[in-house]
Amino acid sequence: MSPPRSATRSSPGELKEVTVLFADIRDFTPWVEATAPRDVVRDLNEYFTEMAEAIRAQRGLVLQFIGDEIEAVFGAPIAARDHATMAVRAALDMRGRLHAWNARREAAGKPALRHGIGIHTGTVLAGNIGGAERLSYALVGDPVNLASRIQGLTKDFKVDILVSEATRKSIDPAVPVEELPAVRIKGRAEEVNVYKVV
Amino acid sequence: MGSSRNSTSRIILGILGVGNLLGALVSFFYFRFVDSTAAELPDVGLLEIVYSIVAFGVLVFIGYRVGRRWADPLISWRGPEGLPDATIAMTRRRALLLPYALAGISVVGWLLAGVIWGVVLPYLAGILVPHRIARVIFGTTVIAGGVTCTFIFFSVEHLWRRRIPAFFPDGDLSTVRNAPRFPVRARLLGIFFMVSLVPLSVLAVLSYTRALALVGADPAAAAEAVGGLRLIMIFILAAGMVAAVGLSIFAANSVAGPLKDVEAAMAEVEQGRLGGRAPVVSTDEIGAVAEGFNRMLHGLREREMVKETFGKYVTPEIRDEILAGRISGEGELKEVTVLFADIRDFTPWVEATAPRDVVRDLNEYFTEMAEAIRAQHGLVLQFIGDEIEAVFGAPIASRDHAAMAVRAALDMRGRLRAWNARREAAGKPALRHGIGIHTGTVLAGNIGGAERLSYALVGDPVNLASRIQGLTKDFKVDILISEATRKSIDPAVPVEEVPAVRVKGRAEEVNVYKVV
Numbered sequence: 001m002s003p004p005r006s007a008t009r010s011s012p013g014e015l016k017e018v019t020v021l022f023a024d025i026r027d028f029t030p031w032v033e034a035t036a037p038r039d040v041v042r043d044l045n046e047y048f049t050e051m052a053e054a055i056r057a058q059r060g061l062v063l064q065f066i067g068d069e070i071e072a073v074f075g076a077p078i079a080a081r082d083h084a085t086m087a088v089r090a091a092l093d094m095r096g097r098l099h100a101w102n103a104r105r106e107a108a109g110k111p112a113l114r115h116g117i118g119i120h121t122g123t124v125l126a127g128n129i130g131g132a133e134r135l136s137y138a139l140v141g142d143p144v145n146l147a148s149r150i151q152g153l154t155k156d157f158k159v160d161i162l163v164s165e166a167t168r169k170s171i172d173p174a175v176p177v178e179e180l181p182a183v184r185i186k187g188r189a190e191e192v193n194v195y196k197v198v
Numbered sequence: 199m200g201s202s203r204n205s206t207s208r209i210i211l212g213i214l215g216v217g218n219l220l221g222a223l224v225s226f227f228y229f230r231f232v233d234s235t236a237a238e239l240p241d242v243g244l245l246e247i248v249y250s251i252v253a254f255g256v257l258v259f260i261g262y263r264v265g266r267r268w269a270d271p272l273i274s275w276r277g278p279e280g281l282p283d284a285t286i287a288m289t290r291r292r293a294l295l296l297p298y299a300l301a302g303i304s305v306v307g308w309l310l311a312g313v314i315w316g317v318v319l320p321y322l323a324g325i326l327v328p329h330r331i332a333r334v335i336f337g338t339t340v341i342a343g344g345v346t347c348t349f350i351f352f353s354v355e356h357l358w359r360r361r362i363p364a365f366f367p368d369g370d371l372s373t374v375r376n377a378p379r380f381p382v383r384a385r386l387l388g389i390f391f392m393v394s395l396v397p398l399s400v401l402a403v404l405s406y407t408r409a410l411a412l413v414g415a416d417p418a419a420a421a422e423a424v425g426g427l428r429l430i431m432i433f434i435l436a437a438g439m440v441a442a443v444g445l446s447i448f449a450a451n452s453v454a455g456p457l458k459d460v461e462a463a464m465a466e467v468e469q470g471r472l473g474g475r476a477p478v479v480s481t482d483e484i485g486a487v488a489e490g491f492n493r494m495l496h497g498l499r500e501r502e503m504v505k506e507t508f509g510k511y512v513t514p515e516i517r518d519e520i521l522a523g524r525i526s527g528e529g530e531l532k533e534v535t536v537l538f539a540d541i542r543d544f545t546p547w548v549e550a551t552a553p554r555d556v557v558r559d560l561n562e563y564f565t566e567m568a569e570a571i572r573a574q575h576g577l578v579l580q581f582i583g584d585e586i587e588a589v590f591g592a593p594i595a596s597r598d599h600a601a602m603a604v605r606a607a608l609d610m611r612g613r614l615r616a617w618n619a620r621r622e623a624a625g626k627p628a629l630r631h632g633i634g635i636h637t638g639t640v641l642a643g644n645i646g647g648a649e650r651l652s653y654a655l656v657g658d659p660v661n662l663a664s665r666i667q668g669l670t671k672d673f674k675v676d677i678l679i680s681e682a683t684r685k686s687i688d689p690a691v692p693v694e695e696v697p698a699v700r701v702k703g704r705a706e707e708v709n710v711y712k713v714v
Binding site: 012013014015028029032033037038039040041042044045048049051052053062064065066067068071125127128129130131134135136138139140141142144145 | 527528529530531544545548549553554555556557558560561564565567568569578580581582583584587641643644645646647649650651652654655656657658660661
């Protein structure tokens with residue numbers, strides 16, 4: 001799961017074109033409140049394990065788990081030409097895995113969970129970031145924030161996978177997407193075009 | 199598993215039989231060809247043959263019974279479950295003693311054999327001559343007994359090593375009190391002594407007895423004695439060489455084998471795999487090396503676990519709690535105070551600054567802030583972009599986590615100011631940050647994918663703390679705390695209420711206070 005050592009050891013910071021993927025569980029807070037703590041942790045870890053596998057299968061790197069959220073990157077630390085396609089493929093695999101996992105959950109009498117995935121492609125600053133005693137490979141930059149915001153939009157549009165215009169342009173045109181109305185995002189002057197992956 | 203377990207025990211008891219049979223052959227050969235006059239009795243009759251067979255049978259039977267009885271706890275061992283401590287300790291001691299015990303039983307047997315054939319038999323035959331007694335006891339006990347005991351000790355030790363881990367799954371052989379210790383040096387010396395002493399003394403006895411036989415013998419008998427001598431010497435030389443080479447290889451392997459295992463375990467660690475361990479199968483120097491290596495590995499694993507789960511650095515008190523297993527990773531509800539800090543105008547700064555400088559400055563900022571948090575017994579959970587998430591009151595519960603968080607925030611304010619002063623002196627722009635603090639009950643546990651678990655918090659208070667941090671932008675202040683945090687801290691801390699606000703995804707308005 002951690003990036004190859006050689007790739008990160010000497011990473012004082014570089015600009016990279018990458019695709020950033022955020023995934024987040026829907027209705028997480030009510031679920032946490034209605035479920036025994038140990039079950040929440042167990043189920044969350046199951047979910048994360050499944051999703052991390054889908055991401056790794058497309059040579060993505062899980063950067064961190066933030067609460068119920070996953071932050072992953074494609075095209076870093078090792079550059080790849082088709083990082084946008086890899087990210088969309090990972091998202092489709094995550095959709096399939098969530099489906100299968102929910103089937104198992106429902107068979108066990110547990111409620112199904114939904115999630116939202118936001119994907120954006122752009123140039124970020126990648127490097128080993130953190131305090132002196134805790135460095136980890138991380139990304140900073142506006143595209144990271146935008147990817148997270150696009151993930152947030154999946155709630156409003158009630159869809160599970162949204163990709164930005166930049167990602168849409170980089171992927172195989174054969175991947176079926178549907179354009180959604182352009183939206184305003186907090187802290188951003190221009191409207192953002194997003195596409196739903198069907 | 200069960201069958202291999204029993205077969206090992208059976209093979210080992212079988213070695214007791216085979217080894218002693220080998221000893222009987224050696225003594226037969228010795229007294230037939232080498233020192234044929236020592237045990238010579240006037241009438242070698244049926245009675246002597248019967249006496250020898252019965253005596254040998256009785257010795258082997260008693261030896262086998264004693265060995266079997268002594269090894270019984272080892273044969274019936276199925277792990278320590280349900281056994282009293284004293285039994286476990288006794289069994290483990292015996293597991294280490296087994297080669298010594300079986301060799302020891304054989305020593306006693308061959309001492310008795312020396313008496314039975316060297317003293318009792320001549321006495322019964324009515325010819326008790328002191329030098330003959332000495333020669334028979336030398337041939338029986340020293341030569342045949344020595345070969346037997348060496349063979350039994352090393353064969354049993356070699357085979358038994360495979361079973362040692364069953365008795366010491368943690369490899370803690372050195373915890374057994376008064377365990378026999380056979381240093382590598384003594385082992386090698388003993389083997390070299392055996393392989394040189396036995397053939398040399400046999401040759402010496404042979405040449406002396408034959409020389410004695412030549413004195414006053416007629417030419418025909420002399421020719422016969424010398425003629426047979428050549429063949430016997432060649433045989434002794436050949437047998438001695440085979441034994442010497444065999445034993446030397448064996449001894450070398452008994453040292454090199456366990457060292458190879460340690461080497462392999464080290465190679466695993468070099469690859470970053472800390473899961474393995476070096477098998478500990480002896481109490482000698484090599485066993486001590488393997489045990490020491492395993493202790494080192496254990497320490498590395500613990501540190502790695504703490505590092506993986508809690509980040510590279512935790513305070514010693516938290517590390518001790520984790521290693522003592524007092525921190526549950528499975529998920530528990532805890533009342534804590536969550537702190538978020540975030541750099542203002544981060545994106546324009548990143549865009550206007552060289553990437554390396556951004557990373558360097560960000561790391562400087564994080565280092566300063568993490569120190570302020572740790573100084574108040576807080577734990578930095580993660581750095582998210584330019585944001586810091588920290589918790590007070592977890593993993594170790596504390597009563598005044600809210601006050602700790604506010605003190606940390608004030609320290610962070612002070613440190614930011616000092617850092618900015620240094621930055622401005624270096625011609626770099628000052629940075630500002632916002633800190634949001636909220637107190638509530640969260641779910642804490644080790645969260646993540648199967649390969650990367652980290653101690654994390656989930657729950658609504660975490661989200662609210664993050665939102666409150668976001669509000670610092672709107673209110674243009676640097677530290678905001680929630681109503682819940684405000685209630686938990688010393689009322690003497692000067693705060694100012696700011697207008698109640700709506701935050702996204704929340705029906706009620708939230709009361710926040712600015713810390714002045």
